[in-house]
Amino acid sequence: MTAATVERTTTRKSGGFNRDRFENGLFRILRPIVIVLLLLVSIFPFYYMVLLSFRTLGSLLADPGALWVSIDELDLSTYLDVLAPVSDGGQGFIVFMRNSLIVALSTVALTLLVAIPGSYAVSRLNFFGRRQVSGLFLAVYFFPAILLAVPLFVFFTQVGLRGSLVGLVIVYVSQVAAVSIYTLRNYFATVPVSLEEAAAIDGCNRLQTMWKISLPLAMPALVSNGLFIFMIAWNEFLFALLFLVEKRDSWTVSLGLSQLSGSIEVPTTVLMAGSVILTLPIIILFFASERLLVGGLTAGAEKG
Amino acid sequence: MTQLAGGSDLSGPPPIPSDEEDVRAGEHLAPARRRGKSRHSREENRTGLFLISPTLIIITVAVVIPILWAVALAFQNVRLINIRGTGFIGEYTLDNFIEVLTSPGFLQALWTTIVYSVCGTALAIGIGLIAALALRKPFRGRGLIRASLLLPYVAPVVAATFVWSTLLNPQYGWVNWFGTTVLGWEDPVAFLSQRSLPVDIFGLQIDLPIALITVILFEAWRSFPFAFLFLTARLQAVPEVLDEAARIDGATPSQRFWHILWPQLLPTIAVLTVLRFIWTFNNFDDIYLLTGGGAGTEVVAVRVFDYMTARGDIGAAAAQALVLAAILAVLVTVYLRLFGREEEQA
Numbered sequence: 001m002t003a004a005t006v007e008r009t010t011t012r013k014s015g016g017f018n019r020d021r022f023e024n025g026l027f028r029i030l031r032p033i034v035i036v037l038l039l040l041v042s043i044f045p046f047y048y049m050v051l052l053s054f055r056t057l058g059s060l061l062a063d064p065g066a067l068w069v070s071i072d073e074l075d076l077s078t079y080l081d082v083l084a085p086v087s088d089g090g091q092g093f094i095v096f097m098r099n100s101l102i103v104a105l106s107t108v109a110l111t112l113l114v115a116i117p118g119s120y121a122v123s124r125l126n127f128f129g130r131r132q133v134s135g136l137f138l139a140v141y142f143f144p145a146i147l148l149a150v151p152l153f154v155f156f157t158q159v160g161l162r163g164s165l166v167g168l169v170i171v172y173v174s175q176v177a178a179v180s181i182y183t184l185r186n187y188f189a190t191v192p193v194s195l196e197e198a199a200a201i202d203g204c205n206r207l208q209t210m211w212k213i214s215l216p217l218a219m220p221a222l223v224s225n226g227l228f229i230f231m232i233a234w235n236e237f238l239f240a241l242l243f244l245v246e247k248r249d250s251w252t253v254s255l256g257l258s259q260l261s262g263s264i265e266v267p268t269t270v271l272m273a274g275s276v277i278l279t280l281p282i283i284i285l286f287f288a289s290e291r292l293l294v295g296g297l298t299a300g301a302e303k304g
Numbered sequence: 305m306t307q308l309a310g311g312s313d314l315s316g317p318p319p320i321p322s323d324e325e326d327v328r329a330g331e332h333l334a335p336a337r338r339r340g341k342s343r344h345s346r347e348e349n350r351t352g353l354f355l356i357s358p359t360l361i362i363i364t365v366a367v368v369i370p371i372l373w374a375v376a377l378a379f380q381n382v383r384l385i386n387i388r389g390t391g392f393i394g395e396y397t398l399d400n401f402i403e404v405l406t407s408p409g410f411l412q413a414l415w416t417t418i419v420y421s422v423c424g425t426a427l428a429i430g431i432g433l434i435a436a437l438a439l440r441k442p443f444r445g446r447g448l449i450r451a452s453l454l455l456p457y458v459a460p461v462v463a464a465t466f467v468w469s470t471l472l473n474p475q476y477g478w479v480n481w482f483g484t485t486v487l488g489w490e491d492p493v494a495f496l497s498q499r500s501l502p503v504d505i506f507g508l509q510i511d512l513p514i515a516l517i518t519v520i521l522f523e524a525w526r527s528f529p530f531a532f533l534f535l536t537a538r539l540q541a542v543p544e545v546l547d548e549a550a551r552i553d554g555a556t557p558s559q560r561f562w563h564i565l566w567p568q569l570l571p572t573i574a575v576l577t578v579l580r581f582i583w584t585f586n587n588f589d590d591i592y593l594l595t596g597g598g599a600g601t602e603v604v605a606v607r608v609f610d611y612m613t614a615r616g617d618i619g620a621a622a623a624q625a626l627v628l629a630a631i632l633a634v635l636v637t638v639y640l641r642l643f644g645r646e647e648e649q650a
Contacts, residue, residue: 019556020556023556024556027557034434035439038434038435039449039452041525042452042455042456042525043452043455045464045468046455046459046467048471049467060476061476064478064481065482065485067478114358114362117355117356118356118358120355121353121355125349125351125352125355126348127348127349127352127353128352129353133356133360136363136368140367143367144585144605144628144629144632145588146608146609146628147374147625147626147629148367148370148371149608149609149612150374150618150621151370151374151622152366152370153618154382154618155370155373170366171366174362174363174365177359178359206347206348206351231458235461235462237460237462237589238589242613253460254460254463257462257466261466272467272470275462275463275467278462279459279463282458282460283455286451287451290451
């Protein structure tokens, strides 16, 4: 044992087999391989999605391995087909997009409307039950959605709200408000208190201070939070499935794609065009705001 | 927010440990003010309650009351057909729980859920860690690569599951084309609809639960960016000096990782484990969309959904969901007890 250790230290010093050099070399080779592999695995499905959306079903079946599409084979009819309203023989994605947009934008607007004052209160004001409120929000954050889905399903069936976008928006707001408050209050906490005190001395009351001082300073946080809520609402599936499935006119894009992908009548390539339509807005938003968003995603997680 | 953020997985910052600090940040105003005039503190109390009340009302109406109701439903004999007259009060009975806990399907689903969450969480964090380490040193285009690695996480779950089920399709999926023409598979593999796949490894016949493995790998693919993001942020906060000092002392890269980085990353990994486990445990979307719960991939969340919609047995659905939530709570508590203490000692 000791002999081996001594031997190892001597070889390291003498520079014969050098563990350090070996490891450095190994990682120098492994690192680019790992990066390329990860990149391929992350991006390839999306490339494949776009690729298939430009092909016809016939060419896909004839040559499933092709990873590019030649110009003369390029087929744009998939997009026209998937977007066109059902009455014109299409799949009606244009209506789904409208629904998704309505739901997502209303969720963003309503959530910010309730979360801005809420987060300000939680971060700044000492009111009765503040700790309990924070605890409640934390619990909401981790609750199994499927447990919530059962009573909501019963309730919406009872009052006949199934198929209504309004009901869906209320559920979404209740789900994201807690997360929103958690993110936003961290930003409010970074706004120097002295600024608010100065405003108070200048004669602003509490709401004016919030409106004129804290809010503009928290603007980047608000924007990233809004984008984040938009993405959640746009991507959401379970509640949309439970509440909207019976009424095709109120399907969201997510729901529409999942429902149609079950049927054999709609060609896969047409649905791939639908997937692109569903994914593209999110990817554009993501890359446009990546810096903001990544900051927002990790904000508050930094204590660890 | 579980399914919305956890499921579609664009979850915000885990609101975990920052609690105390923030409370303090706000509180240091409060005592000063309280000392002076209590009228001010009363005004503060009123404004605070006023500002928080819209959120509280929405959460009470759409989350708290429904959950209480779910508990009430679990103890009643409710079916979709007699749903109209159902309320909080009814004939309470334990039938649902007896039915659920004694049916073999539930225990099977529970086991699948646990396997799925443990493997999915471990893989996601493992891959995320490798990615974070590989992209630690800056180089040209690193920002773009980092952003691209987040794509699986931000993309809508319905689109991601759809493109993967097409990729894995036995007839025209690219993966099966690649397997049969390049890798020399004898037959295409029905990744998502085949319960087990006999594989010959060094002469040993092993039945791989192929559909379950596929959904676990999908889960890893979809959520590794989340771990990657947090570990990258944590790595950036590790002081450069430590690494430098260890290097001068002759520590090799793997030694530097185990003795310098790993202890610093451990708390983040612990938090990630809890978060990912909770979300994977509750996950409905991915499995429902990929396999519909067939071929040995039925997790409890999917089973609840089937009871509720296909069978119309609301009471049993609520009971299963309740058991799911309770088990999750127990597991998370045990974990926090075990590892929370260990960390404090370290």
